[in-house]
Amino acid sequence: MKNIALRSTKIFPLIVTRAALVSFLLLSAIIGDLKGVPPFPPSARFPFYLLLFSTYGLSALYILLLSLVKTERINIYLQCIIDVVVVTYLVYITGGSTSIYSVFYTLIIIYAVLFLGKGGTFVVASLCVIFYGLLLDMEYYGLLNPLFIAVDDYPFQTSYVLSRLATHLLSFYLIAYLASFVVEREKKAQTLLAEKEDAFKQLDLLHQSIVESVNLGIITINRSGRIKSINRAALEITGFTFAEVIDREIYALFPRLEEIKHSPEKKDRFELEIGTKEGKVLILGCSLSPLMDSGGEQIGDILIFQDLTMIKKMEEEYEKSRKMALIGEMAARLAHEIRNPLATISGSLQVLRKDMESLNIDERLFRIIMRGKEQLENFMRDFLLLARPMPGSFSVVSLRELLNEVLDALRYNECWHEGISVNNLMEGNFSFYANPSEIRQVLWNILLNASQAIADTGVITVTSRHLPHGFEIAICDDGCGIEKKDLKKVFEPFFTTKDRGTGLGLAITRRVMEDLGGRVEIESTPGSGTKVTLFFPAKVMEEQKDGASSRC
Structure with missing residues (x-):
């Protein structure tokens, strides 16, 4: 059925065209006949109309042949043979050698070219020559009676008949x-064009494959600043879908791009921060180049970029490690240079304390000196703890017990006041x-910061929960909060906004948590409070089990 439909699509237009041509001849003959100038001899009226009406029946026969004859070439040959016979009869009844309808032979030859090729066309041309020649010869020798003259009154000479035959041949x-x-x-x-189109398609496919395969984001932008194409990597990096970005202004996705593009200082490479659909901030390394057409005229721009967020984080981690290494080296030297004089001062103060009355020493000044000594000792302790782990062996830690110990100790600290309340919502004992x-020390640093953030009255809330790969504890306060500009600096050593702070507490907290394989995160809103979350990995709980097993 599929092959029949395919043949029909190619041969059916030929059948329709033939029927249309016959209809035109029939209409012309009727009009001419009504006006008294018929396109045929009077004696040929009936055969002429009969032939034209019979041609409609032949068209139906040709349609039937489509299903009966499976080969297209044979089908066309049959139609050509029948058409040659029909045209020969038409020529015979309309004047023989003088008929103007011999031109229809050429139409048969032309459509044969379209279906049968060069060899088949010459076969059909030979068939036309044979039939037309036989017709002229049979009329000349009297074997056929011309419808337009008497049998014994043939008017043409041999030279005329031969010239007509030669001309048509x-x-x-x-x-x-x-x-x-x-x-x-x-x-x-057509073949060459198809090959070129195929080669172009292959080249275009290769180009698309390359663009889609690279891990760099590639966006083309027109002169109006609208996105005309975007590759897979660009969609994955930005987190948008194709429908969300196509024909959208590029500056909506890359806000600072317009400023950089029109900056008097052109840069081949630059970095941009963009926000993803999920609200994340990405750092992109970008390159903006002009997009040219074949004539060398700029029709837009090409933006190529890659995600540098992880690289930047690695650079920050490296810088932090470098700073910590430097601090460790400084701590070792300071410990030697400060501890010995500090020990001497402490010893001397202890002796003076015993003889305060006999030596007439001002007690208020003595307390100031002792407080200064304690501050210096606390600073040295924090400084050494930041640079290297605190001495002491690893053991099983009960988080609830440690939290209660720290809270009890914190209530006797000078920063604690009656307006502070604690809401311990920890579930279970981790x-x-x-x-x-x-x-x-980690719990002390966080709870101390929380209590110092509450000026008058406030609540410190402690919560916990299990995670698929560990557990977390969150300590929240409703104090003054942290300014956005300071939030990125809170883990930097020596950064503090307090008058008496060392700026080492959160840096120590981060170092301890990272040594455990965990992390610490801070969320804060100025005027509303701060939330510090400690994430402990599952491995610290597994190590507890391993340690218990080995002791058994």
């Missing part, structure tokens, strides 16, 4: 040759393997 073969030549050239042109002194 030459024209038939010349038309067959020229038509074949034109059709073959056209087929070659036990894990760590250095208890370091975990105690």
